[in-house]
Amino acid sequence: MPYRDCVGIAVFNPAGEVFVGQRAAGKSGALDYSWQFPQGGIDKDEEPIDAALRELYEETSISQISILTAAPDWIFYDLPDELLGKALKGKYRGQRQKWFAVLYEGDGTDIDVLNPGGGEHPSEFVAWKWLPLDEVLPLIVPFKRDAYQKVLDAFKKVPRQLQAEGGKGRDA
Numbered sequence: 001m002p003y004r005d006c007v008g009i010a011v012f013n014p015a016g017e018v019f020v021g022q023r024a025a026g027k028s029g030a031l032d033y034s035w036q037f038p039q040g041g042i043d044k045d046e047e048p049i050d051a052a053l054r055e056l057y058e059e060t061s062i063s064q065i066s067i068l069t070a071a072p073d074w075i076f077y078d079l080p081d082e083l084l085g086k087a088l089k090g091k092y093r094g095q096r097q098k099w100f101a102v103l104y105e106g107d108g109t110d111i112d113v114l115n116p117g118g119g120e121h122p123s124e125f126v127a128w129k130w131l132p133l134d135e136v137l138p139l140i141v142p143f144k145r146d147a148y149q150k151v152l153d154a155f156k157k158v159p160r161q162l163q164a165e166g167g168k169g170r171d172a
Contacts, residue, residue: 001093003076007052008039008099010151011062014166016159018133019104021060021113021125035139037151038062039097048098056102058121060113060128064106071099071154077147097147101155103162133159 011019023034040055042048049067056062078094113125131139133152140148 001091003094003096004092005042006039006095006097007042007048007055008037008075008097008151009052009056010037010099010101010155010158011056011060011065011104012068012101012155012158012162013104013130014162015130016132016162017130018136018159019060019062019111020129020131020136020139022127024124024126034141035136036141036144042098049100052098052100052102057117059116059124061110061116061118062104062106064110065102065104068101068103068158069155070101071151074098075147075150075154077144080143083143099151099154101158 013019018037020035020037023036038056038059040051040059042051043054046054049070053063053065056065075097076094077097079092111128113128114123116123133156137145137148137152
């Protein structure tokens with residue numbers, strides 16, 4: 001089985017905290033660890049950065065951002081055996097993700113995870129919050145934690161840089 005090409009977006013606020021959303025499945029108890037960063041598939045002939053901006057808007061309504069940096073390498077995760085053939089439409093063994101860090105430049109009123117994109121897209125999250133980067137990993141579903149650790153490592157300088165530069169950090 002191949003990997004599905006995807007993007008992930010770590011959205012930082014000017015204080016250096018990162019956005020996490022609670023997946024809808026978690027509210028029903030289907031997942032013990034239901035928080036994650038916005039992420040999604042790359043469409044055919046779509047560049048990863050374009051997919052990241054699209055997915056971010058489709059999942060959160062966030063469009064007021066500036067790109068800070070990208071993880072240097074693609075980050076992979078494998079589905080656990082019990083989800084193979086079921087999750088990811090049953091076609092993939094896991095995901096190959098290109099990750100981006102962005103600075104959120106809105107005032108918070110535009111973030112809408114319940115009716116993303118003005119209600120044009122299905123809700124993937126039931127709640128969201130800002131967290132320090134070092135508090136994210138325990139909230140992530142266990143089979144994705146190694147991948148998330150690589151994401152956190154790639155962006156670990158971002159919060160300090162944003163704080164030091166008053167929320168205007170670039171190329172962390």
